Amino acid sequence: MIEAHATTEDVHAHPALQHHFENMEQQREAGTLGMWVFLVTEIMFFGGMFLAYTLYRSLYPWAFASASNHLDITLGAVNTGVLILSSFTMAMAVYFTQIGKLRPQVWCLVLTLVLGLTFLGIKGVEYYDKYEDRLIPGYLIPSRPFGPAVQQEGQPFDEHKLHLLHGATVRQVEMFYWIYFAMTGMHALHMIIGAGLISFLIYFSLRGRYDPEYHSPVEVVGLYWHFVDIVWIFLFPLLYLLGRHLEHG
Amino acid sequence: MQAIESFEVPTPPKVNYINAQYGLKSWLLTKDHKRIALLYLGSVTFFFFIGGLYAMMIRLELLTPQGDLLQSTTYNKVFTQHGIIMVFFFLIPSIPATLGNFLIPMMIGAKDLAFPRINLLSWYIYLAGGLITIYALLAGGVDTGWTFYTPFSTTFSNSYVVATGLGIFINGFSSILTGLNFIVTIHTMRAPGMTWFRMPLFIWSHYATSLIMILGTPVIAITVLLLAFERVARVGIFDPALGGDPVLFQHLFWFYSHPAVYIMVLPGMGVISELVANFSRKNIFGYSFVAFSSLAIAVFGFLVWGHHLFVTPQSVYAGMIFSFLSFAVAIPSAIKVFNWTATLYKSSISYDTPMLYALGFIGLFTIGGMTGLFLASLATDVHLSDTYFVIAHFHYIMVGGTLMAYLGGLHYWWPKISGRMYPEGWGRFSALVIFVGFNLTFLPQFVAGYLGMPRRYHAYPPEFQVFNVLSTAGASILGFGMLIPAIYFVWSMRYGKHAEANPWHLPGLEWRTQSPPPTENFEVTPIVTWDAYEFAPREETEVVGKFGPELERI
Numbered sequence: 001m002i003e004a005h006a007t008t009e010d011v012h013a014h015p016a017l018q019h020h021f022e023n024m025e026q027q028r029e030a031g032t033l034g035m036w037v038f039l040v041t042e043i044m045f046f047g048g049m050f051l052a053y054t055l056y057r058s059l060y061p062w063a064f065a066s067a068s069n070h071l072d073i074t075l076g077a078v079n080t081g082v083l084i085l086s087s088f089t090m091a092m093a094v095y096f097t098q099i100g101k102l103r104p105q106v107w108c109l110v111l112t113l114v115l116g117l118t119f120l121g122i123k124g125v126e127y128y129d130k131y132e133d134r135l136i137p138g139y140l141i142p143s144r145p146f147g148p149a150v151q152q153e154g155q156p157f158d159e160h161k162l163h164l165l166h167g168a169t170v171r172q173v174e175m176f177y178w179i180y181f182a183m184t185g186m187h188a189l190h191m192i193i194g195a196g197l198i199s200f201l202i203y204f205s206l207r208g209r210y211d212p213e214y215h216s217p218v219e220v221v222g223l224y225w226h227f228v229d230i231v232w233i234f235l236f237p238l239l240y241l242l243g244r245h246l247e248h249g
Numbered sequence: 250m251q252a253i254e255s256f257e258v259p260t261p262p263k264v265n266y267i268n269a270q271y272g273l274k275s276w277l278l279t280k281d282h283k284r285i286a287l288l289y290l291g292s293v294t295f296f297f298f299i300g301g302l303y304a305m306m307i308r309l310e311l312l313t314p315q316g317d318l319l320q321s322t323t324y325n326k327v328f329t330q331h332g333i334i335m336v337f338f339f340l341i342p343s344i345p346a347t348l349g350n351f352l353i354p355m356m357i358g359a360k361d362l363a364f365p366r367i368n369l370l371s372w373y374i375y376l377a378g379g380l381i382t383i384y385a386l387l388a389g390g391v392d393t394g395w396t397f398y399t400p401f402s403t404t405f406s407n408s409y410v411v412a413t414g415l416g417i418f419i420n421g422f423s424s425i426l427t428g429l430n431f432i433v434t435i436h437t438m439r440a441p442g443m444t445w446f447r448m449p450l451f452i453w454s455h456y457a458t459s460l461i462m463i464l465g466t467p468v469i470a471i472t473v474l475l476l477a478f479e480r481v482a483r484v485g486i487f488d489p490a491l492g493g494d495p496v497l498f499q500h501l502f503w504f505y506s507h508p509a510v511y512i513m514v515l516p517g518m519g520v521i522s523e524l525v526a527n528f529s530r531k532n533i534f535g536y537s538f539v540a541f542s543s544l545a546i547a548v549f550g551f552l553v554w555g556h557h558l559f560v561t562p563q564s565v566y567a568g569m570i571f572s573f574l575s576f577a578v579a580i581p582s583a584i585k586v587f588n589w590t591a592t593l594y595k596s597s598i599s600y601d602t603p604m605l606y607a608l609g610f611i612g613l614f615t616i617g618g619m620t621g622l623f624l625a626s627l628a629t630d631v632h633l634s635d636t637y638f639v640i641a642h643f644h645y646i647m648v649g650g651t652l653m654a655y656l657g658g659l660h661y662w663w664p665k666i667s668g669r670m671y672p673e674g675w676g677r678f679s680a681l682v683i684f685v686g687f688n689l690t691f692l693p694q695f696v697a698g699y700l701g702m703p704r705r706y707h708a709y710p711p712e713f714q715v716f717n718v719l720s721t722a723g724a725s726i727l728g729f730g731m732l733i734p735a736i737y738f739v740w741s742m743r744y745g746k747h748a749e750a751n752p753w754h755l756p757g758l759e760w761r762t763q764s765p766p767p768t769e770n771f772e773v774t775p776i777v778t779w780d781a782y783e784f785a786p787r788e789e790t791e792v793v794g795k796f797g798p799e800l801e802r803i
Contacts, residue, residue: 020361020438022774030363030437037429037463045467048501052475052486055497138484171485171492178484182475 016214024213031216035223042190046231049183053238056175063172065243066165067180070135072126076240079122080232086115087229094222097205097215105218106205112225113198116191123188130177133160137178146174165246180239187235190228197221265668265765280365281768286351287666288372289342294735296338296379301728303331308690308724311717316708324707325392326408332395337417338379340651341509344516345462346375346427348658349455351666353431355759355766356449358440358775363433371426378420385412394705396506399487399498403479411480414473421470424512428462431455440758442777449757449781450526450539454519457543461508461515461550469505472498496561503554511550514646515543517610517654518585524607524657525589526782527755529596533782535588542581549578559630568627575625582618586611601753602676606657609684613649617642620695635705637716638698641691649687656683656734663738664752668765669745675737682730689723756783 014024021027057064093108130136134147150170151161162173201221204210210218266283276284306327310318319327350368354361362368385391391413393402402410435456439448476498478484485491487498526533533539555563555571589611598604620642623629633639663671697716702709709717751760756779762771 019769020359020363020365026437030433033436034364034429034433037432041425041429041463041467044464045471048468048471048475051501052497055494056486059494060492138478138482140478140482140484169492175485175492178486182478 063168068242382416428459450522617645641694664748686726
C-alpha cells in the first residue's frame, strides 16, 4: 500500500489535512481502510444473529415457513427496492463529490436521506402490524406479551391470524419473531445512524467542505450505507421468502 | 547512514509530551497516543487492584476447608467479579492499550495513531463500561461466573447480570476501536523505509491481536445483548423451556472468549520477542517465523472454541476436530518458544529486570501451554474439566504469561515513558519475588485439581487443605511482590535517575528520540534503512567495547 510518502513538506497543505498525516492521500487511505475494518466488525456483529437464525431455522423449519408467510411481502419488497435505489443515489453523491459538482452532490445526498427515511417509515408500519397481531416476542412490550391468534382448520382465511404449517407450534414461531425483530431492529438502528451521518454530510457539503481533493467523509459514509443495504439484501430473502410456495397467499 | 545521524538529540530534553501542556483538561481531552496510553495505564492498574482484592478474598476463604470467611453466595460473587474485572478490564486492555498505544506509532515512525480522536474515545468507552460494572458490583454484584452460562444467568440468577453485561458490552467497543486503530495505523502510517519485514515483532503481534479484537469482540457484544434481552423480555433464545438452546450461548460466548485468550497473550509474546532479542543483543532467531506464528495463532485461535464444550452435548466428531485444532495451536506457540530459546543461545545476555521477566515468561508459558494439551485431549478433559487443574492452567498463561510480559515491558520502556529510571536492584528483587510467589500459588493447584478438587466452591474436603495453604501462602508472596513495583514506579516518576534517550543502547526506532519523547514523537520523520534488531557484528563489538558500535550508529 503506502510505502513511501517521503515528502514531509507539502508546499500548500490542504486545510483538512490533520497534523499527523503526511499528505491527503495518506489521510484518505487511512479513513477508507478504517471504515472497511469497521465493516468487518459489523459483519461479525450480525454474524452472531445469522448463526442463531441458521440454528433455529434448521430446528424448526415449518415454524419458520409459517411465520415468514405471515410477514408482509409487498412492504418488504418495496423496501428492498427503496434501499437499492438509495444505494444508487449514495454512489452518485460520491461520484459528484469526486468530480467537484456541488449542487448534484447535495441533491443526491438529500435523495439518499429521503429514501432511507422512507425505508424506516415502511418498517415502522410493518412493526405496528406485528404489534396489532400480538407478534412482538416475549415481554418486549410488557403490557402486550406474545400471543397471536391462530387460524384453525376449516375457518375462513384471516390475514391477521397465524397459519401454522405441518405441526409448527406458536412457541417456535415466537423464536422466528425474536430473530426477525433482533435482526431487522439492529438493521433499522444502523439505518438511523446512517441517516444521521448523511444529515451531517448535507450540512457540511452545503458549506462547500468537500472537494475532489477532500472527499473521504462522503466516501466513507457511502461505504457504510452500502453495507447496511447489503445486510438487508440478505435479510429480505432469509426472513420474507421462506415457504411462500407452500401457500397461495 | 545520513538519516541515522540526524537522530542525535540533546539530553535532558526541555519539552516533551508530559510537560508540553499542563492541567487536567490537557489530559482528559488529549489526542496524543502517549498521554492516552498513560490514562489507560492508570485505569487498568486501578482495575487490577480491585481484581486483586477479590483474589485475596478467594485465597483467604480457601485457606480452610470449611466455608468460614464468606458465605457460599458471597463467594460465588467474589470469584465471578474477580474473573470479570481481571479478564475484561485488566488483561484484555493491559498490554495493547498501554504499551501498544504508546509504542506502535513510535516503533513505525509515525506521529500518532491513525485516528487520535477515536483513540481517546476508546478510553472513555472503557471508562464508561468499567464504571457501569463497578456500579453493578456495588449494587449487589453478580454470581454467574465470568462465563455467564445460560439458563442460570438468564432465568435463575438473582443478581445484577444485565448491568454487568451492559458494562462488558460497552467495554467491548473500546477494544474494537483500539484494534481498528492499530490495524489502520500499521497499514498506512509506517515511516519511509519501514517495510513489513523491518517492523519489530511487537508490531506483528499487535497486528495479530488487533485482528482478533475486530473479528471476535463484535460476537461477544451481540451475545451479551441477546443475553440481556433474554433476561429482561424472556424471548427464549437461550432458554430450553421456551424452545431455545443454551449451548448456542456457549458456542457464541467461546467464539469470542477463546480467541480473547490470544488477545491477552499475543501482545505479551510481542513484548517477550523484544526483550529476548534486545537483552541478548542478537537478531531474533527466525524473524519471519516468529512474525507469522503470531498470525497463525490468531487464525487457529478462532477454530478451537469447541474445546470448552467437551462436556456438553456437542457432537463427538466436532469434539475430535476441535481437539485436533487445539493441538495445532501448540505449533505456532512452540515456534515462538523455540525461537526465543535459539536467540538466547550463545548470545550476550544481560540479566536486567525486564529480561528476568522475559525468562520467567518463557518457562511459565511453556508450563501453561503444555498443561493446555491435557485439556485439549477429549478423554483427559472429562476428568479435569471444572477442576483446579483448569484454574492453574489458565493462570499460568494469563498471570505467568501476560502479567509477566506486561511487567517486563513496563520496566523495559519505563525510561521512555517516564523519562526516569526505575531502581534496578528493587526491580530484580521484585521480579524474583513475583516469580516464586506465582509458582507457589499455582503449582499446587495442578495437583489439587488432578486429584479432583472442583473450582468455584467455597468449601472442600480436608485432604486438599495442604495444597490450598501452599497456594494462599504463594498468593501472599505474589501480592507483596506486586506492591514493590507499584511503589517504586510511582517513586521513580519524581526521584528516579533521568533516563538517556537510549538507556539500553538498542537500534529500535523508539529509542532514537528523546526520553520522554516530544508530542510529535520525532523531530523529523525518520527514514528507516535498517532491520529490526540489527546489532553491529561481533568483531566490532569486541574492539570498541560492549556498547560502542551501537551507540555510534545512534
